[in-house]
Amino acid sequence: MSTATEHPEETEHTEHTEGHEAEHHGLSDKQYIYVALILAALTAIEVSTYYVDFGPFFMPTLFILMTVKFVTVVSYFMHLKFDNKLFTYLFYSGLILAICVYCGFLATFKFFLQKG
């Protein structure tokens, strides 16, 4: 039901939809596959923490890897990096709110003061 097809004389619509299309093409299919391979490699490192002793780097490594994978999927696969900033604000405000509130919640249980 796109107006672009019904009313070809209304160029503003086609321009709008064209501009809209341009936003969609963030990465090519090949680049998506590269991103997926990187994610796979990161996952492999994550899994390796089960087998290899990372010592004091165990927790930081896992957290960093988790965050990098999370942000990568959100930014590239979910296209957030290439889309209007409003989407970023909306999603990340929910995410950051959740992190703050639930960490506060766990903190009242002295969760972060535990050993290990």
Added chain:
Amino acid sequence: MTIIERPSTEVAVAGGAPSGVKPSEALGVFKRPAASTSWRDWLVTVDHKKLGIMYGVSAFFFFLVGGVEALLIRLQLISPNGKVLNADQYNQMFTMHATTMVFLFVMPMAAAFANYFVPLQIGARDVAFPRINAFGFWCFLFGGLFLNSSWFLGGGADGGWFMYAPNSSTLFSPSHGIDFWTVGLQITGIASLTGAINLIVTILNMRTKGMKMMRMPIFTWMVLVTQFLLLFAIPVITVALFLLTFQRSFDATFFDVASGADPLLWQHLFWIFGHPEVYIMILPSFGIVSEVIPVFSKKPLFGYPIVAMSGAAIGFVGWGVWAHHMFASGLGPVSVAVFSMSTMAIAVPTGVKIVNWVMTMWGGKLTFTIPMMFAIALIVQFTIGGLSGVTHAVAPADTQQTDTYYIVAHFHYVLFGGAVFGLFSGFYYWWPKMFRRQLNNAIGKWNFWLMVIGMNLTFGPMHILGLQGQPRRMMVWTEARAGEGFFNFGFWNRVASIGSFTLGIGVLLFLVNVIYTHKSKKVAIAPLDPWDARSLEWMTQSPPQEHNFDVLPTVSHLDEFFHRKYETDSSTHGVTQVHSAEEVMAELNAHPDEHIHMPSRSYWPILLALSLPVIGYGVIYNRTLMAIGAGLILLTMFGWAMEPSTSPDDDFDPPAPGEGGGHTKELSPIG
């Protein structure tokens, strides 16, 4: 001529054309519902105004239910050794009273106003997702009815509206009441969540030309903030409700202390929702009052940007204060100190609003109409409630206040004196736009004053009762324990109970006013702009036509309607009227839009909503029923998905106009 496309029940029968609306060959299972004026139209409507009215009527019904529950409580406490309710009934009464008032009255009544007026205020023709809007309403109604069906099926929920665990487990509360509560609130929660997404997208995306964010009326701003609060808070109570349901129905161990559970888990999850919830309840009323006060002070709102931003600030800071409901729960001094400070901070943006409303009135030409009186009463009463709230923020003081009637006094002042009075202000203010008649002024005065006197007589003494030591949820008092002196428990309880019945009569007078206004032959049709108002919703017919505006107005000012009627001289601060409201309307509609496409009616929203209580009864009584409900959800969702939001032209009989008989394209003489 404006062509308004909607399927009509009339038919063009010219030379053997098929009768009735043609069945949708390409899409849908059954014929799409056609417009009609019968009661059936209300079941399939997606019109935001009709949905707003349905929200309003249902919410008011639940207001009366919750009011009766309150009066039973006060009847029980009017004299010593009350025999009106036994302990079990008393528990159910205060639980259901609060649950009904919070979830089935205040929230949906605010939704009623938001649904009706936000699209009008931003110059739109409907909300972004009209069928989801309808679905949300039916979820609310069915959820509320489901919840209240508990009364007939073994008793209402009895764990308090905050339902603390492990008291809410089957061990301590074996009846099904709490199960009806958890499942019922999940269903109404769906209404709130979908409504939130709908209104936010509407406000962000469907503003008319020139309606920048900082030109929107404050009511729309407050609704926007409220929807964000709902969007993020509802999932939290969803988690809590699932955990409790799993515990009660499937023997999960979440609140089983013997397994090592921590009761505070429930409290945190509930109050992380619960605190934003109270701002959800008050902000729409703040919005209403921010509309009413400028109109009846004949002055623009003082500090518009500050009022808008302070609403956002309240919404934001409101996430950081939840544990002030838990000061006495054993959190420990660090947590208590942190939340005590954040709670003190949140008084600031609220106080800012009070200042702005007062400064709006200062130097203005005040008219004390009924909506104005309710608005001013909100300012006074909310301030009182806010002050007691500030005393709660001081954690050591709260240790004495918590779980006493002092708290009950606080929240009734802010909720009844604040939120509810704001809603009543909205009733009187917007009634002429919705229903073409102004509510009667004389009855309105009685309504107002009895409510004010009743409210203060009921909840004022509760401050004293609380400090005298009366705990919350106390089911009975005796003379022996009422304390010494004349002004003891007994005295103040009597006063509060008398006050509550006064309040009840006051509320009933509102109903009397409504009935009188609409039944009496003597009441005139209200003018289009009876209050000389400032915002776009008044630039419509009364009630607005289904498509709201013949032409979507182009906005160049805040308070656009005011600026079309008046010219302001910045040097003399003078204001001269240049057009009447009717002239503004005529000019606006001089060149109506030629082609207005409205979203079509649909029966899928109500059908999908119906499958939810089926699952609900299944959870409580019969697992097979759950599966049937789930199947119904799947079917109705597919039906919905395959139906376009607006039926395409080929879905209807396409008779040419003038062929005699009915048209499916109404040629409507407008302008």
Added chain:
Amino acid sequence: MAETAISHAHDAGHGAHSSTGLSNNKLGMWMFLGSECLLFGGLISTYMLYKGRVNAGPQPNNIFDIPFTSVSSFVLLMSSLTMVLAVSAAQRKDERNMNLWLIVTALLGATFVGGQVYEFTSFYREGLGFTTSLFGSSFYTLTGFHGVHVSVGIIMLMALVGMNRNKRIPGDRAEVVELIGLYWHFVDIVWIVIFTLVYLIPS
């Protein structure tokens, strides 16, 4: 012909007439995903609080099969790739590849869910039931909710393929695929968090 001021209440689904220039549906989906952060955050926090509380039945260390779950996680991650390829195909109006990648995504998702079911049943046989301990209740609730979300996603993917075949998709088809894609990726990133916090970090 005089300019027709068309007001399509629904048309802003394509962003053509909206105040922000953005699509209603896309805005709605991102907001929904934002709210889902609060939902899963609550379930994850409950799990984090309770994961060490095992008064009966097996401990997390004793029961998790990290190699198996790693494979499952990898499968779900790859399904995100195939999903994005489906979206890309839809935008190119490449019907065949769109359907292909949608079906592959659904299959990978089903594999993941199958793995979850296998995992749950073997845990149950090893003594970890839903009601056994706090760890059990919160583990199954968290991963169960996630699994239900994946399953709903699979249903949507298959419905999309089916409805597309019968030409029953109203509106902008590429956008529908994109939005289902957003939902699918979200379910994947929730698993990224769950995999780390639940499985890889021992209690």
